[in-house]
Amino acid sequence: MVFWVPLIAYAAVILLTALSFARQPAPRRLIDLARALLRYINLFPVGLMGLWGALGHIVFPAQAAAAIGWATSPFQTEVGLANLGMGLAGVIAAFWRDWGFRAAVAVMMAGFLGGAGINHMVEIAKTGNLAAGNAGPILYTDLLTPLLLVILLALTYRSDRAARP
Template sequence: MGVPLLGAIIHLFVSKKPRSLNRITELLLLWYLGVGIGVGSLFSGLVQVISPEIVAQSTGWGYSPFLREVGFANISYGILGLLAVRFRNFWAPAIIAYAVFMWGAAAGHIYEIQQNVNLSVGNAGTVLYLDILMPLFLIILLLVYQKTLKKDSSS
């Protein structure tokens, strides 16, 4: 998740627009929606659709045709993320859809850890933490953006 952060930082310093908390959150949102959710979810979804066996192996779960269905769900979040770069009214829906999916996935990972002691790289550790923290990070960014937008426009 370092690529969107690096992109936002470079964008901030190259941009001629004034730097403010609102501008910083705007760029973080654009980069995380476009690259993090958009490109990341498209890539993840394509892997799940094209090679679900690889995903099954990394998660420690058996192969299931549902992996392809999850792949198409990921592709839909990727498309939402990319559309959100162009259409700001897609920001909240993209973040909400992504949060619901990721927190549901986190609950599934936690269940697998508790019930089956599944500590596979695709089920526990970084994957689990990102499933929980990335949606929370994006929600906080969106709230800060909205609050600072109102503050900037009332000044």
């Protein structure tokens, strides 16, 4: 599962963004595409993957640790609870169109996922840990998700901030 969930999450982003953009009335604008991508990245890679991470670390800690190539640790409960908060924030950000809230979620994800992605690379270099939860698709999505959030927020900044009362 740890191999497939990130791939499925991004497949859902691409599919739902394409459907959403295709349903937009003409003329379709780049800003509409950016907003749809931002929504579905918050919903799937941030929201649902965060909830999935919470479930794994809290309910199935031995399996989650093994997938990462680590020993089980009591800290997994704390990581799971952090994942729970981030997952809930991502789901809210997907449906609540406040730019500032989405920016706060992106900053949180840059710290957590970006840091996790860097840590995965350090683990690979130091220990050769090529477990699916350390060196598989999760490594790439840990780096890609916050990067895309920041880029999409930059693209939508002017129009979304101007729309506020």
